[in-house]
Amino acid sequence: TxxxxxxxxxxxxxxxxxxxxxxxxxxxxxxxxxxxxxxxxxxxxxxxxxxxxxxxxxxxxxxxxxxxxxxxxxGEPFNPGASGRIFRITGSDHASSLVLPALTRRLVELGSAIRIVWEPPRTWPLAERLYKGELDLAVVARIRRPQDLEARVLYQDHYVYAMRKDHPRAAEPVTLDSFCAVPQVFLGYGTSMLDDMIDEALALGGRQRLAQVAVTSFGQIVHQLRHSDHAAVLGNRVAQAHARDLAILALPLELPRYESLVCWHARAGADPGIQWLRDAVLETFGLPPAGEAGAAGEAGV
Missing domain, CATH: 1.10.10.10 (Winged helix-like DNA-binding domain superfamily/Winged helix DNA-binding domain)
Structure with missing residues (x-):
């Protein structure tokens, strides 16, 4: 307490x-x-x-x-079936939709009393919270891998431009002019490397997009797209998860690919419980445990 x-x-x-x-x-x-x-x-x-x-x-x-x-x-192997530990993971709502169903099914099958707290990403320093033990794992998307954390790649992906299927501009080729003219909705605008890259690239050509709505989850973005004339830059996997409702288009500017990562602090790497949790997340994506040879992160590419 x-x-x-x-x-x-x-x-x-x-x-x-x-x-x-x-x-x-x-x-x-x-x-x-x-x-x-x-x-x-x-x-x-x-x-x-x-x-x-x-x-x-x-x-x-x-x-x-x-x-x-x-x-x-x-020094004993972690036994998830006999544990009542509370684990804390941070990640987006999209990441939780990929990880939590399989992870919780596994806990139920084991008869485990383990409890999971999933927190949305915030503006606090991620490495600091993992170091202090306030979080056990992070499942995050990054254009550049964090240098102050241990990480394994879950998958790589690229960015796309998305809007509702019956959007007035959905059938048109996406140009820099239309990209800047259509109002956009963002995930945590002002705190991401992605947004900075887009805005800097546009500024080089004397352009500026219409940044209108900032939200905190992908679910909010998709809901806004479905019910408005807004557009958004999304990871392709996120957009494809909602392909029934969205027109998914190529961007009019080059952006680097990003990686979905599972991250932990080196200090927690010797914790058998966190090791088990990390490897359970990797298994969800069909990847080998982090300790196995050849599991240095590229298996998720």
Missing amino acids: FDALMRERSVSRAAARLFLSQPAVSASLNRLREAFDDPLFTRTSHGVVPTARAQALAPQVEAVLGGIAGLLDG
Whole structure:
């Protein structure tokens, strides 16, 4: 409870993190307050704030929890059927649609009590959250592989231009002029290398596209495309998953291909549970475990 409150700074979010009710977390906090004779966390309008005593305890608690985890592992192979561990993965809604069904079917078949928390990508530094153990894995799309993380390629793909099938411009060749004229919807606009590349390429020719709607999921993008005259730049695999509703067209400018990656921090690479989770994700894509020879990531190309 202490560690969850330190990370989340909210009783409700800490409860969600621990798969507990808010009253259970509050009761646990009250016991901690009695044990340490300190409030530990004080309430504010935005959640809870740790006291000076809690701040001093935090590194020690983190070290103790890490030591306990190591003792429980004990060098033994991870047994997902006997584990009740909580794993945290970040990735887009498209990535979750590829990973979660097969992964959760496997957990059910094993009779496992493992719980999965899937978080959408955000603007925080990914490597930092993986290093701190706030996340266990990331399933992300990148034009360039991260240098501060371990990664394996799940697949490579290219970008396309998409709009609803009955869009007024769906039957026309896509030109730079039409690309800039049609309003576009973006995934996390302003925080992606893809958007920067597109805008820089257009700027070299004195052009600028109409960036109109920024959203946080591919599901939102597709819904917007289906119900408006907007267009979007999407990964081909994402667009093909919705090919019944979308016209999928070639882009009027050259963009590099991207890779879908499963990433983890080197510090967690020796964790048998994270190893199992990583390899389970790789298996979902028909790829060998990361530790096997020849599994250095190119199998997913």
